[in-house]
Amino acid sequence: MNGVSLKSETKDIVVDETFPHSAASLWRALTTPELMGRWLMTPADFEPIQGKRFTYQTTAKGQWDGQINCEVLEAVPNERLSFSWKGGHETNEGYGSRLETTVTFTITPTEEGSRLQLVHAGFELPKNEVAFTGMGSGWPDVLRKIGAVAGTNEAL
Amino acid sequence: MTVGELTDGSGVTQGAISQHLKHLKQAGLVAERPAGRKVYYRATPDGLQPLADWICHYDVFWRDRFNALRSLLKEIDQ
Numbered sequence: 616m617n618g619v620s621l622k623s624e625t626k627d628i629v630v631d632e633t634f635p636h637s638a639a640s641l642w643r644a645l646t647t648p649e650l651m652g653r654w655l656m657t658p659a660d661f662e663p664i665q666g667k668r669f670t671y672q673t674t675a676k677g678q679w680d681g682q683i684n685c686e687v688l689e690a691v692p693n694e695r696l697s698f699s700w701k702g703g704h705e706t707n708e709g710y711g712s713r714l715e716t717t718v719t720f721t722i723t724p725t726e727e728g729s730r731l732q733l734v735h736a737g738f739e740l741p742k743n744e745v746a747f748t749g750m751g752s753g754w755p756d757v758l759r760k761i762g763a764v765a766g767t768n769e770a771l
Numbered sequence: 772m773t774v775g776e777l778t779d780g781s782g783v784t785q786g787a788i789s790q791h792l793k794h795l796k797q798a799g800l801v802a803e804r805p806a807g808r809k810v811y812y813r814a815t816p817d818g819l820q821p822l823a824d825w826i827c828h829y830d831v832f833w834r835d836r837f838n839a840l841r842s843l844l845k846e847i848d849q
Contacts, residue, residue: 626826630833634841640848644840650847654839709824731840733833738826 628735635728638693645696645720663690669698676711679704688717696720700735715739773809 634641644650646663661669667687675681682702689697697719705713716737723730774792778785792812795801804811 628826628830628833630837632837632841634844636844636848640844644844644847650843654843655836710828712825714825731837733837735829735833738829 625736626738628733628738630733631730633725633727633730638722638724638729641722641729641731642693642696645722646690658685661685661687663687663692663696665690673702677704677707679707679711681711685718689719694722772812774812777812 644654646661648658648661651658651661656671656673658669658671661667665687669685669687671683671685673681673683679702684701685698687696687698689695697717700716700718701714703712703714707713716735719734719736721732721734723732774785774788777788777792781788783791792801792803796803799817800815801812802815804813
């Protein structure tokens with residue numbers, strides 16, 4: 616792998632919407648535990664302070680107890696809240712598989728109110744760490760090429 | 772598709788292609804079929820399904836939550 620940068624393929628979820636409310640109102644809904652519980656989930660031990668660890672309890676599956684472990688990475692009042700979002704177990708597939716992700720909310724004032732952008736980043740192919748750490752940046756091209764040919768040539 | 776065919780036009784060495792295929796095979800993204808002296812490879816996109824399921828779960832989750840947030844704000848922020 617000389618000279619080839621190692622990078623794994625990750626996927627992000629982005630939701631971007633405008634609300635007819637002030638940045639301060641959004642911040643309150645995003646960071647007040649009682650309000651968080653009314654639209655997201657009620658967190659345990661949450662405070663909007665960098666380094667603060669908190670959890671969410673979700674539905675268990677297999678060897679995973681359903682707990683999401685989070686840590687506040689950044690908290691800028693009325694602007695940005697970012698926290699890690701880890702859970703799952705390597706013995707699960709699909710829902711409940713291992714997850715090491717980051718959730719970031721960014722609030723931007725607009726004429727109509729505020730824009731709220733959510734980025735849930737870092738979904739990696741589960742259970743295939745060996746494959747991904749062993750691969751260089753060339754593999755997506757290879758996969759694409761195989762896929763293109765496989766799609767048009769049944770003789771394969 | 773053979774390693775030779777993948778090498779042609781890819782600008783990557785045959786050794787590198789073989790390495791990639793080995794990893795893709797371990798990851799369940801590629802299947803092989805030996806035929807005589809040749810080995811044919813094909814993509815198996817189903818290997819990506821577990822990831823797609825997990826992402827889909829959260830995609831739906833966040834969209835639902837945004838709707839709930841909209842209702843909540845309407846209620847508390849007159």
